[in-house]
Amino acid sequence: FDEADITDLETLRTKLKDGAAERGIKLTPLAFIVRACVKALKAFPTFNASLDTAGANLVLKKYVHIGFAADTPNGLMVPVLRDADRQDVYEVARQLGELSGAARAGKLTAAQMQGGSFTISSLGGIGGTAFTPIINAPEVAILGVSRSSY
Template structure:
């Protein structure tokens, strides 16, 4: 659709006042519209059909502007390094999610002082069973509870965008840093596993990812994704939703902060949380309730090690 209206041509177009007003509201230049009414008179339906055609046309008004092509060698020495196979696959998917999904990120903190104390007490016993009891295992268990309490986060929009598909299963993906790039294995039926089984599967899936031995099935069917950068650093970030999921949790490095309790400041280990969500499905109030619930769940460490019925 042309960005400017040819005013002289617009005034000469064969259309009534109502159609002219409608065209101006939509920014349509009537000189480009073919009328189907009596003696070629332009109708409301003609204007609607023109707009639909313009939006559907390749390179129409909705197309993204191209990034300028730059000869970087003109400014100094360069080296071309091919993207990895994983980057070539994941890049377009991440771009599609960022362009098509309206992202909003809710930031929060969870007090994991008691959780870390409990984990430290239990990790040696878990190691004797061949299990590495990491903080991520507790975070997965907490996310399971949050997803059960807020079903809209464990859902996807259907192809029409008119219906929300609520999932009766809980498969949780987690970002794994590998020598070949970022991969997202999926922990299936996380709601049926206690923290030890979650930790065992996290270890097995992470090992398979690093060895390049993940099957396609082990990276499909996720309902919700966790991206944990706590082992590296950072205080917060904005993770990109793994569409068609509707939310992703980013976890940064925990640190001790002074919290005011019972009339004095006490050191507490705080975990930064960054929840990106699809604003078509989830509003800000729901996101704040989700992170508040998640933080409270992480603070109740003892409940996270209870047996799963």
């Protein structure tokens, strides 16, 4: 388990959040984490992959579809943010908000929860400082992040 100093990230988020709010977008730390994951997945493409149905071969993805864990009244859901590599932080934040809202309302479609190439599990909303996230098969990696403090 590692800790990351997100002071600079939080400074940037604070600087940008009012402008985002004027556009109806809630700019959360998760949007920046998604963008950082996109850059990391581009640099290390074997993490942007899945196992084939036999579990014997790695299938590298040409797209970056990021799943994210959303706590809902009906349990944990994992909506998928499609083509995250083609979106700026504002569009990522907008879609995170829309997908989270649909998940909480019980209105996610099966298609909105399929096709992820990497997942982020965040305890930010409920707290905690360490946990072991479970990889969302057939993906090969997951990132677990806890509540931020700065």
